[in-house]
Amino acid sequence: MSDALRERALRLLARRDHTRMELSRKLAAAADCPARLVALLDALEASGLLSDERYAAARVTARGARVGDARLAYELRSRGVAGELVAAVLAAGDDELTRARRVWQRKFGRQPAGLDDPVQRGRQVRFLAGRGFSDETIRRVLRGDLEDD
Numbered sequence: 001m002s003d004a005l006r007e008r009a010l011r012l013l014a015r016r017d018h019t020r021m022e023l024s025r026k027l028a029a030a031a032d033c034p035a036r037l038v039a040l041l042d043a044l045e046a047s048g049l050l051s052d053e054r055y056a057a058a059r060v061t062a063r064g065a066r067v068g069d070a071r072l073a074y075e076l077r078s079r080g081v082a083g084e085l086v087a088a089v090l091a092a093g094d095d096e097l098t099r100a101r102r103v104w105q106r107k108f109g110r111q112p113a114g115l116d117d118p119v120q121r122g123r124q125v126r127f128l129a130g131r132g133f134s135d136e137t138i139r140r141v142l143r144g145d146l147e148d149d
Contacts, residue, residue: 005030006040010049017055020045021080056081056089066103069096071132100133100141 009027012018018026020041031037044050056076063072069090076086108124121142128138 005032005036009040009044013044013049017058018050019052019055019080020050023050052081052085053089055079056085057092060089060093064093064099067131068100068128068133068137070134074132096133096137097140100128100131100137103131103133104128104141 005027008030009023012023012026023044024037024041027037027040028034031040041050059076059079060072063075072090073086076089077083081089104124104127107127124142125138128141129135133141
């Protein structure tokens, strides 16, 4: 059974990186005892095939261009990545203001047109907030701040 469990784990990891918690959840039904599952996960981590760090970095790279730090942090924590690892990975990536500015420009264009219109401004604020950008970042993008402090 442990060979079949290991094969299933390797198939899952071949498709994409998983966190330890995700892989544990997916393999729990196939494991005959929890101790063997823990041992398998430990062995996969020791061999470098399973890495929360690598998963977090890949997730931030893949999703960071479209969403803010709050959304990224939520997604990583909900998949079992430790808080300090989340903070380290987010700090290593592009800053949130730059990413928010790019997202805003793709959606609304180059100039902050219509910001004196409360309906248009509200639409833009809700769009960026829905993507997980912080209030301060949203204010700076809509004000047109070009420098990072």
